Amino acid sequence: CSTKPLEIRKPSIMVRELESKPVIITHEDDRLKDVARKMVENNINHIPVVDSEGILKGIVTSWDIADAVARGKTRLRDVMTRKVIVAGENEPVDVVARRIDKYNISGLPIVDEENRVKGIVTAEDISRLIGKIENRGESI
């Protein structure tokens, strides 16, 4: 009988292991101008919209602010995205990278089983990994 050689694979990097920034949130009835200010002050592009319990209700990005400017909208509820693509803390980063590509987005809120926002993972966080990998002398 023939046995396959043992395949040794380094375990995948998980979303929870990424160095992502603390998550900044907003609420549905906040003013668009205040949301824009939060983005600028915190140097970020993605803000999850949550209810009073911290449950995810939507997401607003700087691209949505550009959309508001382009179409003359002034209310957050008119530009936020309600059907949010999310990530779980225990998902491998490569799966999330493919999700970002598939939906042509640049970041996803990380949620728990109750859809409570735990963090945010962006293409910038994932791109950072590529810099790290090569830095350690491992080619891709």
Added chain:
Amino acid sequence: CSTKPLEIRKPSIMVRELESKPVIITHEDDRLKDVARKMVENNINHIPVVDSEGILKGIVTSWDIADAVARGKTRLRDVMTRKVIVAGENEPVDVVARRIDKYNISGLPIVDEENRVKGIVTAEDISRLIGKIENRGESI
């Protein structure tokens, strides 16, 4: 005498090999509203600002549009960034990934020796690589 075993390394992926989108440009005297519209219509976040010869003069991102909303600015020249961090077509992607991390930006115009804009490379383009690597069965 002892000889080291031959070290075989896959060559680094170069910026020119990334699947990036065609570059959309703007000019310094364009209206901010038109710039925002360009972002929305083309589903992008970064627009290089060029002169009539195609020479790079600055960059404007959706984050700058948020900045304009936050501070009530309406002119492109008041929110665009003039000191632009760039990438060359023949640079390895990991070097560019580290540059993105270092400057806390999410995209860089690709320029030639004369500072003419040839393309754009974003954290999303680089993040896509992580999805591809794992897809081919190579762990990171």
